[in-house]
Amino acid sequence: MITVRLKKGRKLRLQVSGHSMQAPYGEDIVCAAVSALTVNTANSLEALAGLGPQQMQVRIQDGDARILVRTDRLANKQKHATNLLLRSFILGIRSLQQTYPELIRYLEGV
Numbered sequence: 001m002i003t004v005r006l007k008k009g010r011k012l013r014l015q016v017s018g019h020s021m022q023a024p025y026g027e028d029i030v031c032a033a034v035s036a037l038t039v040n041t042a043n044s045l046e047a048l049a050g051l052g053p054q055q056m057q058v059r060i061q062d063g064d065a066r067i068l069v070r071t072d073r074l075a076n077k078q079k080h081a082t083n084l085l086l087r088s089f090i091l092g093i094r095s096l097q098q099t100y101p102e103l104i105r106y107l108e109g110v
Helices: 029-047 076-099
Strands: 002-007 011-018 056-061 064-070 104-108
Touching: 002 029, 002 076, 011 029, 011 076, 029 056, 029 064, 029 076, 076 104
Parallel strands: 002 104
Antiparallel strands: 002 011, 011 064, 056 064
């Protein structure tokens, strides 16, 4: 099962962990979709919201991705962009969760 955890505050923490085991490695469309959403969010936070290493830390490995954003270090424009990009990520994850409820768990505030 893939677990997505989101905790907001002075430090926004997003963690995506696990595997769906829906298909063999390399053929698993659920893992591929979640991975694409996660990597795209990290890239978008950097490229579109303008977050740098002082504001964001990203670690992505097989089966585990962590994005930490220091929201207390963001300008107002960056906060707005970060919130919008995060809402887009959540929309995508929830859509996948509706299609594959037994494979994806979304937890907010944990």
